[in-house]
Amino acid sequence: MxxxxxxxxxxxxxxxxxxxxxxxxxxxxxxxxxxxxxxxxxxxxxxxxxxxxxxxxxxxxxxxxxxxxxFTPTRATLHYDEKRSVNAETTENIIIEGENLEVLKVLTSSYRNKVKCIYIDPPYNTGEDFLYNDDFSESKKSYWEHTEVKEEGITLDTNSDSDGRFHSNWLDDMYSRLLVARTLLRPDGVIFISMDDHEIHHLRKVCDEVFGEENFLVNIIWEKRQTRSNNSKLFGTNTEHIVCYRRSQEIIDIKEPRTDSANALYSNPDNDPRGLWTSILYTNPALREERPNLCYTITNPFTGEEIEHPTNAWKYEYNTYLQHVSENRLWWGQDGRNKYPRLKKFLSDMEGGMVPTNIWKSEDAGTTDKATTELESLIGRGIFPFPKPAQLVQKAISYIINKEEDKDCIVLDFFAGSGTTGHAVMNQNMKDGGHRKFILVQIPQLTDENSNARRAGFKTISEITIARNKAVVEKYQKESEGKIIDENYKQQLDQLGFKVFTLSKSSFPRTDFTPDPTKNEEENLALFQEYIKEKERQLIIAFNEEEVVTEILIKQGFMLTYKLEKQPRFTQNTVYWATDGEKEAYITVDANLNDETVEYFMQHTDKKFICIERALDTTKKFNLKEKMQEKFYAFYR
Structure with a gap:
């Protein structure tokens, strides 16, 4: 209906x-x-x-x-910002300036079930942190009024510990955003959330509800500094948490690269032709009475002695034991006289990497001091407080996105801050030749008037996000100057960069229409149609063609990496061919469609065609709909 x-x-x-x-x-x-x-x-x-x-x-x-x-839909959209974009023609990375809940809702049109990995570093709720007041939807006080025409940015609320809703305020923010973010994750997707001790217990409960207790993977303890803090009254805090959940029970591969120290545990004392190996216990921690199915007699092939463990079961079933014997996988010691055997594990079987631990040491994941130095080298001293090191996010990415088929995936960060996640994705791609794409979302939160950031010319946090990632691109480009580089490395350089979008009010003023809750759908449709007629009578609305095209393509589920190509075959109208690699369509936003244009689509019905509804008279609209069926879409403006 x-x-x-x-x-x-x-x-x-x-x-x-x-x-x-x-x-x-x-x-x-x-x-x-x-x-x-x-x-x-x-x-x-x-x-x-x-x-x-x-x-x-x-x-x-x-x-x-x-x-x-x-779960309330947004009427906002995204507008492309060409001036602040970097290498827009060749990159597929995205930075979005805007309130993150509304942006996440916009992204559900195009990116549902497409994001492999999310990393976020949200506010920690220490009694001083800024909070999103979620008063940015059109149905409430307008987001765009807060932004003051995008020049001054947004002043956010603080969450004072004297506030009776201190924890509730923070939970409101996290709950709504995680609910929407979950819809963007692939079935085999994962999310990492950095958090300190203040809200970690609450975060776990919220995530259990959003993702399911069964999808909790690990609470990683990150050693963020090696030195003791002299400012602490009682205990110094040298660690933070990184909570990790998966989207679903779908199998995911989580491995870290093998290290020299791990490989040093392998040797080959019996000159096994299969190469280096180590050994593990063959006995089970369970007692015999607990696992009677794992209790049987085994034979030492060197002494002929038949052996049963007096208290514990074996680790494997009898048929598996026989397979181990046939494959010469049991180690009875150098002289063959060990009391119980051990099982050989060959280094050649460990090519997929190692199972990671939940302790991330500073030498492997970076420190807050290193993160500060790293950021200072890119955009200046004291610009952004307490950034995360790119090495930390890079470590998470390398664990989850280690297969070749996954190295072309999407990584999302909707609390982008200084832009560490974008930096980490670019670093990892340059390291292993991957083609991961990032989407960063950051609200244009005002920097403090007396801060180094403001003195350096950064009015908002989102400007810092963009500046940092631009500096990373320039750094890699400068390092390659004067060097002989192969085609693969050139492709890596070409994918560096990002397209900038801003959260904006819809180009379609009729989205201001509010249905009457006391009326049914049919009555509201009649009200809407009368509303349209009144708008049309008042004025013919001027619009920015590029902004309208972007909004419509997003609405139609196109990813923000779409490409537009003007079609020369149409001489009477401006028609573009739009594609994002998955979806494709012809689109025009001309106010009137020429007969020649209409006739072309009447004869070519295999591709989707999008146009403005009022560009067609009733007959043309009916004929196109009749001929093209679901391939035809006319939008109201």
């Missing part, structure tokens, strides 16, 4: 999608009017007592509102 929503640009309405899925699976849960009957849901959950409401759950003030906010 046609509704007013078919004619305005919105990100996907995930609440509606979830209701539609419920309606598809359980139609009996809905009334004849189409509304969800909550009592029917309660009966399905507990048919014996619909009054029973107590259960184990993690709740705080504002949780329900935060969840509603997460």
């Amino acid at each position: 046609e509704t007013y929503k078919d004619h305005i640009t919105l990100s996907p309405d995930m609440n509606e999608e979830r209701l539609n899925k419920l309606r598809e699976l359980f139609p009996d849960w809905f009334t004849q009017e189409g509304y969800l009957d909550i009592n029917e849901v309660k009966k399905a959950v507990n048919p014996n007592s619909v009054e029973e409401t107590e259960r184990y759950e993690f709740r705080w003030f504002g949780k329900s509102a935060a969840k509603r906010n997460a």
Whole structure:
């Protein structure tokens, strides 16, 4: 059924999608009017007592509102900023300046189930940190009013520890953003979240709910500094947490590269033709009575002695033991007289790397001091407090994205800060020849008027994000000057850079239309159509062609890496061919379509065609729809 929503640009309405899925699976849960009957849901959950409401759950003030906010669609869009982009023609990296919840909602149109890895370093809620007040949607006080025409940036709220909602405020922010971010992850995707001790216990509970307890992978302890802090009153804090969850139970490969010290544990005392090996225990920690199926007699081939362990079971089933014997994998010592055997593990079997540990030492993952020095070398001294080292994020990326087929994936950071994640992705690509892409999101939060950042000319944090990554690109380009480089390295250099987008108000003023909650869909559609006519009577709205094209392509699910090519065959209208590698379409935003243009698409119905609805009269619109079916899309403006 046609509704007013078919004619305005919105990100996907995930609440509606979830209701539609419920309606598809359980139609009996809905009334004849189409509304969800909550009592029917309660009966399905507990048919014996619909009054029973107590259960184990993690709740705080504002949780329900935060969840509603997460799944409410946005009417915002993204505008391309060519002036601040770097190597835009060859790169597929993206930096987005804007409030991250609204940006994440916009990204759901194009990037749902496409992000392999998310790394975020959100505010730590120490009583001084800035908080997103989530008052940026069009239905509330406008985000664009906060930005003051993008020149002054946004002043965010602080979360004072004297505030009665100190923890709730922080949880509201994290909960809504993680709910949306989860929809962007691939089934085999993972998320890393840096956190200190203040909210780590709350973060784990929120993530258990968003991703599922069964998808918790690890709480990594990162040694962020090696020296003791003299400012601490009681205990110095030398570590931080990095919590890691996966999107689903789909198998993922997590390995770290092997080290010389790890390989040094392997030798070949018996000159085994399979090469270097080490050995592990063959006995099981479980007692015999606990695992009777793993209790059997084995034979020492050197002494002929038959052996059973007096207290413990063996580690493997009997058939597996026989296979180990046939493959000469049991080690009985140099003279063959060990009391119990050990199992050989060959270095050649360890080519996939090593299973990582949950302790990341500073020499492997960097320190806060190193991160500060690193940033200073790129954009100046004292510009951004407490940045994360690129080495830390690079380590996480190398664990999760180590297979060749994954080295062409997307890495997202929606608390971009100084832009460490972009720096790390570029470093790792240059190191191993990968083609990973990053998407960074940072709100244009104002820098302090008396800060080094402001004195250096940075009015907002997002300007720092962009400047840092631009400096990284220039650094690699400068290092290659005068050197002989092969084609592969040239391709690596070409992919350095980023396209900048800004979160913006929709180019379609009719998205300001608000439906009447007391009326049904048919009545609201009539109201919407009357609203359109009134707008059309008032004025013919001038618009920026590039901004409109971008907004429509995003709405149609195109990724931000799309390319536009003007089509010379159309002499009466400006028509572009748009493609992002997956989706493709012809698009025009001309106010009137010539007969010649219309006739072409009447004859060529194999490719999608997008145009403005009012560019066609009723007959042309009907004929195109009849001929092209789902390949034709006319948007209202």
